[in-house]
Amino acid sequence: MENLVEKDLSYIWHPCSQMKDYETLPPIIIDHARGTRLYDIEGNEYIDIISSWWCNLLGHCNPKINERIKAQLDSLEHVIFANFSHRPAIELCEELMKIVPKGLQKFNFADNGSASVECALKMAFQFQAQTGHAERKGFMCLSEGYHGETVGALSVGSMDLYAKIYQPMLMEATHVEAPDCYRCPYGKTRENCSCECFEHMERAFSERAKETAAVIVEPLLQGSAGMRIYPPLYLKKLRQLCDETGVLLIVDEIATGFGRTGKMFACDHAGITPDIMCISKALTGGYMPMAITVTTQRIYDAFYADYSEGKAFMHSHTYSGNPLACSAALAVQQIMREEHILEKAQQMAVYLHEKMTERFAEHKNVGEIRHIGLINAMELVADKKTKSPLDSKRRTGYQIYKKALKEGLLLRPLGDVLYFNPPLNIDKETLDLAIEKCDCAMRAILD
Numbered sequence: 024m025e026n027l028v029e030k031d032l033s034y035i036w037h038p039c040s041q042m043k044d045y046e047t048l049p050p051i052i053i054d055h056a057r058g059t060r061l062y063d064i065e066g067n068e069y070i071d072i073i074s075s076w077w078c079n080l081l082g083h084c085n086p087k088i089n090e091r092i093k094a095q096l097d098s099l100e101h102v103i104f105a106n107f108s109h110r111p112a113i114e115l116c117e118e119l120m121k122i123v124p125k126g127l128q129k130f131n132f133a134d135n136g137s138a139s140v141e142c143a144l145k146m147a148f149q150f151q152a153q154t155g156h157a158e159r160k161g162f163m164c165l166s167e168g169y170h171g172e173t174v175g176a177l178s179v180g181s182m183d184l185y186a187k188i189y190q191p192m193l194m195e196a197t198h199v200e201a202p203d204c205y206r207c208p209y210g211k212t213r214e215n216c217s218c219e220c221f222e223h224m225e226r227a228f229s230e231r232a233k234e235t236a237a238v239i240v241e242p243l244l245q246g247s248a249g250m251r252i253y254p255p256l257y258l259k260k261l262r263q264l265c266d267e268t269g270v271l272l273i274v275d276e277i278a279t280g281f282g283r284t285g286k287m288f289a290c291d292h293a294g295i296t297p298d299i300m301c302i303s304k305a306l307t308g309g310y311m312p313m314a315i316t317v318t319t320q321r322i323y324d325a326f327y328a329d330y331s332e333g334k335a336f337m338h339s340h341t342y343s344g345n346p347l348a349c350s351a352a353l354a355v356q357q358i359m360r361e362e363h364i365l366e367k368a369q370q371m372a373v374y375l376h377e378k379m380t381e382r383f384a385e386h387k388n389v390g391e392i393r394h395i396g397l398i399n400a401m402e403l404v405a406d407k408k409t410k411s412p413l414d415s416k417r418r419t420g421y422q423i424y425k426k427a428l429k430e431g432l433l434l435r436p437l438g439d440v441l442y443f444n445p446p447l448n449i450d451k452e453t454l455d456l457a458i459e460k461c462d463c464a465m466r467a468i469l470d
């Protein structure tokens with residue numbers, strides 16, 4: 024048999040990887056996939072409980088999505104999106120208008136999440152400059168935030184793991200201490216707090232609002248930080264503070280959008296409308312790279328003028344509005360609606376959290392099982408009372424990951440946080456099986 028692993032390692036530099044680790048964990052070569060299952064070339068089966076990096080929304084090789092892309096392929100694969108347009112993009116915007124927070128109505132297409140964040144930052148900056156606020160140049164963000172890997176997105180991200188080495192080349196931003204509900208410094212819980220931690224944001228605003236173009240946050244769920252979950256009240260307060268000060272609110276729904284948190288968008292839990300919203304990942308069901316920066320009429324209007332005024336948003340990506348990606352996204356919306364995906368996922372979320380609690384809550388190293396929608400994350404700690412972390416040098420999460428792969432489960436923890444973030448149409452049997460496999464891997468490493 025041709026040695027695909029050897030060839031892979033001789034050519035490919037994999038994302039977010041220390042390639043030396045591949046000496047002991049060679050790349051797993053996937054041959055095909057169906058629903059929640061991945062199958063490698065050796066015939067092993069894996070449950071994809073993390074939705075292939077949070078993007079697969081309705082299962083792999085979903086027949087309805089496949090069909091729609093195939094149909095589109097025979098009429099138009101791609102066309103320049105400046106001055107030109109096509110049915111799939113127009114219909115997609117019409118569909119999205121029905122579900123995005125009220126007031127968002129202009130759609131600017133890009134081809135990945137980071138690019139949509141860059142677009143949002145530039146849009147906010149230019150909006151301020153063109154509405155008499157050239158002094159509003161800065162950005163605020165939350166500590167432990169993550170918005171992608173490009174230089175602008177990294178600048179408003181706060182995770183040392185991804186950003187530290189590049190610090191000298193990043194733009195300055197104000198990093199505000201984020202909510203930390205598991206280790207709440209005020210001794211409150213998500214259920215009984217009044218977001219006392221919002222005082223950090225208030226202080227930052229009182230010092231910096233006048234020189235700030237926008238604040239960017241991951242709504243309710245700081246994914247890369249270890250699925251840190253905070254209450255909707257925080258977003259409500261932030262919306263209000265932005266309204267009072269003229270700072271724009273950018274909400275990065277790239278990970279949270281399309282039902283991941285139990286509502287269509289995380290913003291819906293707080294009933295707020297951001298000035299700019301970034302969506303990607305589940306947008307195409309995890310099929311094609313596409314992202315959209317969605318904004319309001321008010322922001323759009325600040326760029327609308329005679330050409331000679333130089334107010335246009337001179338921002339573009341070659342693959343903007345790709346028709347195949349739009350078709351995938353259209354199929355996703357149709358399935359969501361016709362199959363009542365959101366309602367079913369809400370019910371399944373209750374089931375999953377019950378089962379997770381039953382199985383793992385008493386485990387000596389499980390500090391917290393936090394959950395929102397179908398997302399359930401277990402933070403592993405050395406001591407449940409003190410909440411002291413495990414020794415990071417032991418790479419416990421990574422060891423469990425490797426063991427789980429042997430069991431046929433794709434977990435890919437964030438440090439020592441293990442999480443499930445499955446497709447919304449996953450069934451009970453698969454969840455039960457995933458819990459079983461996860462437990463097995465944990466016992467092998469932790470006991």
Ligand SMILES: *Cc1c(COP(=O)(O)O)cnc(C)c1O
Pocket residue numbers: 135136137138140169170171172241246275276277278303304
């Ligand atoms: C994944 C992600 C991004 C980056 O998207 P890419 O398509 O990987 O560039 C940005 N923000 C959040 C919250 C994400 O989860």
